[in-house]
Amino acid sequence: MPFGLDPLLFCLRLKVLETRSCRNFKPDMIKPEELDAIIKAGTYAATGMGKQSPVIIAVTDKKLRDELMVENRKVAGWGEDYDPFYGAPVILIVLAKKDVVTHVYDGSLVLGNLMNAAESLGVASIWIHRAKEEFESDFGKNILKKLGIEDEYEGIGHCALGYAAEPAKEPAPRKANYVYRI
Numbered sequence: 190m191p192f193g194l195d196p197l198l199f200c201l202r203l204k205v206l207e208t209r210s211c212r213n214f215k216p217d218m219i220k221p222e223e224l225d226a227i228i229k230a231g232t233y234a235a236t237g238m239g240k241q242s243p244v245i246i247a248v249t250d251k252k253l254r255d256e257l258m259v260e261n262r263k264v265a266g267w268g269e270d271y272d273p274f275y276g277a278p279v280i281l282i283v284l285a286k287k288d289v290v291t292h293v294y295d296g297s298l299v300l301g302n303l304m305n306a307a308e309s310l311g312v313a314s315i316w317i318h319r320a321k322e323e324f325e326s327d328f329g330k331n332i333l334k335k336l337g338i339e340d341e342y343e344g345i346g347h348c349a350l351g352y353a354a355e356p357a358k359e360p361a362p363r364k365a366n367y368v369y370r371i
Contacts, residue, residue: 211349219279224279230306231300280317281303283345296345311352312351
């Protein structure tokens with residue numbers, strides 16, 4: 190075991206046991222070096238057959254972030270006063286190539302890496318759904334076109350990032366039948 194630690198202490202060192210979804214962000218932009226490190230961690234996620242099917246779109250522009258928020262809110266059917274990104278100033282959108290059989294799993298692992306890396310740097314995060322619907326719409330297709338992304342991609346999810354406005358809640362107890370051993 191790395192660092193000479195037992196498995197529980199190893200997980201604690203990685204902060205995996207501390208990662209929580211944040212639902213109240215400060216408006217402050219995260220530091221560029223933190224964002225770069227988080228994104229890099231996402232690019233090192235395992236992918237099926239090493240195909241690296243995902244792409245990450247890093248949105249730090251407030252105007253586009255707010256347009257994404259409106260589109261996400263429309264997909265979910267929420268009212269105009271609701272921010273499905275909880276005020277997070279940075280949105281990392283993960284998409285993956287549709288023709289790769291493992292694309293949903295690949296993108297999900299990228300999102301997990303992004304969230305764990307953020308936590309290790311003191312940056313709060315939350316996984317937000319509805320990227321699939323957003324990028325099936327003309328709105329999402331136009332974003333991809335502007336970026337020069339021509340292949341067929343499916344939106345996997347958004348990783349909303351920022352600094353937490355309040356302390357993270359305690360974890361829910363783990364269910365009794367989470368693990369079965371043979």
